[in-house]
Amino acid sequence: MTTARTIRSVRAFTVRGGGADYHDQRDDHWIDDHIATPMSKYPEYRQSRQSFGINVLGTLVVEVEADDGTTGFAVTTAGEPGAYIVERHLARFVEGAPVTAIERIWDQLYSASLFYGRKGLVLNVISAIDLALWDLLGKLRREPVYALIGGAVRDEQVFYATGSRPDLARKMGFIGGKMPVRHGPAEGAEGLAATVERFAAMREEVGPDFWLMADCWMSLDLDYATRLGLGLREHGLRWIEEALPPDDYWGYAELRKRLPPDVLVTTGEHEATRWGFRLLLEMGCCDLIQPDVNWCGGLTELLKISALADSRGVLVVPHGSSVYSYHFAITRHNSPFSEFLMMHPQASEVVPMFSPLLLDEPVPVNGRLRVPDTPGFGVRLNPECALARPYEH
Numbered sequence: 001m002t003t004a005r006t007i008r009s010v011r012a013f014t015v016r017g018g019g020a021d022y023h024d025q026r027d028d029h030w031i032d033d034h035i036a037t038p039m040s041k042y043p044e045y046r047q048s049r050q051s052f053g054i055n056v057l058g059t060l061v062v063e064v065e066a067d068d069g070t071t072g073f074a075v076t077t078a079g080e081p082g083a084y085i086v087e088r089h090l091a092r093f094v095e096g097a098p099v100t101a102i103e104r105i106w107d108q109l110y111s112a113s114l115f116y117g118r119k120g121l122v123l124n125v126i127s128a129i130d131l132a133l134w135d136l137l138g139k140l141r142r143e144p145v146y147a148l149i150g151g152a153v154r155d156e157q158v159f160y161a162t163g164s165r166p167d168l169a170r171k172m173g174f175i176g177g178k179m180p181v182r183h184g185p186a187e188g189a190e191g192l193a194a195t196v197e198r199f200a201a202m203r204e205e206v207g208p209d210f211w212l213m214a215d216c217w218m219s220l221d222l223d224y225a226t227r228l229g230l231g232l233r234e235h236g237l238r239w240i241e242e243a244l245p246p247d248d249y250w251g252y253a254e255l256r257k258r259l260p261p262d263v264l265v266t267t268g269e270h271e272a273t274r275w276g277f278r279l280l281l282e283m284g285c286c287d288l289i290q291p292d293v294n295w296c297g298g299l300t301e302l303l304k305i306s307a308l309a310d311s312r313g314v315l316v317v318p319h320g321s322s323v324y325s326y327h328f329a330i331t332r333h334n335s336p337f338s339e340f341l342m343m344h345p346q347a348s349e350v351v352p353m354f355s356p357l358l359l360d361e362p363v364p365v366n367g368r369l370r371v372p373d374t375p376g377f378g379v380r381l382n383p384e385c386a387l388a389r390p391y392e393h
């Protein structure tokens with residue numbers, strides 16, 4: 001009986017180069033080529049996000065082992081600081097607990113770290129522990145995680161693609177393409193015009209019906225976001241994403257009021273917990289929410305966030321997070337499509353999102369994916385990726 005099993009140990013490893021810290025790429029990658037950020041006001045940090053440290057953390061791998069030797073694991077963006085938090089603080093709430101005590105463990109992880117956590121790195125760590133526990137439970141019960149949380153509501157998931165080439169994404173069968181905005185307010189009217197021109201040219205390439213979105217990665221201000229949203233609307237903008245810093249709930253609510261209803265305002269990938277998303281929903285900040293299951297608190301928390309959104313008729317379109325969100329989205333009526341982040345340097349091929357870290361990581365084919373029935377999340381760690389364990393306890 002699974003309920004008799006307990007957790008013998010939890011271990012925290014770090015690894016560099018892609019994986020969950022998907023911004024940790026080579027320097028010829030589209031994802032680090034002059035993309036607007038909150039640091040773009042400083043010219044020395046404008047060309048490369050790695051120059052200000054977007055990839056400073058690296059990947060955290062959390063492994064949980066049951067008393068029968070079965071192991072589950074999950075990954076997130078947290079690196080060595082995350083490993084420290086697992087091994088020196090949060091391990092005590094996991095080791096010795098029943099493998100089924102996922103809710104109680106989550107509450108202890110969150111409550112015990114409230115004095116220094118609440119969002120960001122600590123919630124990334126809690127997310128990885130939570131996802132590792134779900135992976136372990138699935139392996140012990142020999143069920144895919146999606147079957148543990150209510151089962152699939154559709155046969156397959158459809159995807160839009162994020163990257164520099166929506167024109168190629170359309171040919172690969174994706175339902176839409178999301179492009180990074182490359183110029184922020186510091187680059188003035190010229191930068192805004194360049195974004196509109198690039199979007200207009202892409203619209204010509206993809207035709208009138210293919211979804212085109214703009215990802216602003218927290219880089220704009222309310223006035224600029226309003227002008228950009230109106231400018232891109234002329235070329236069929238479907239949504240403007242993360243236009244403002246995540247704490248500016250008031251700015252998002254105002255942006256939502258200023259833009260016409262056919263331009264969706266979206267955000268959420270850097271938000272965490274049911275309370276953070278409740279604020280976004282109750283303040284009317286956005287039309288759909290985009291939590292990242294590796295950052296928002298894990299699957300246990302995302303199920304709560306999703307129910308909140310569903311009660312208000314709001315879609316939940318998880319930020320790209322590979323198998324960890326596929327098993328969630330396929331079970332939710334209000335998650336009818338998902339994001340796939342194009343991790344090929346030129347966005348010209350479909351490669352696994354957390355490559356090279358995971359083996360058996362599924363990818364969309366012709367823009368759609370059937371979630372495999374393999375137990376847990378159905379992936380294995382690539383033994384060729386050298387893991388370090390900096391804070392063994």
Ligand SMILES: C[C@H](O)[C@H](O)CC(=O)C(=O)O
Pocket residue numbers: 031035162179180215217269319320339341
């Ligand atoms: C493309 C964006 O700048 C970022 O790298 C990824 C992201 O925000 C998303 O996939 O959404």
Ligand SMILES: [Mg+2]
Pocket residue numbers: 215217241242269
């Ligand atoms: Mg985004």
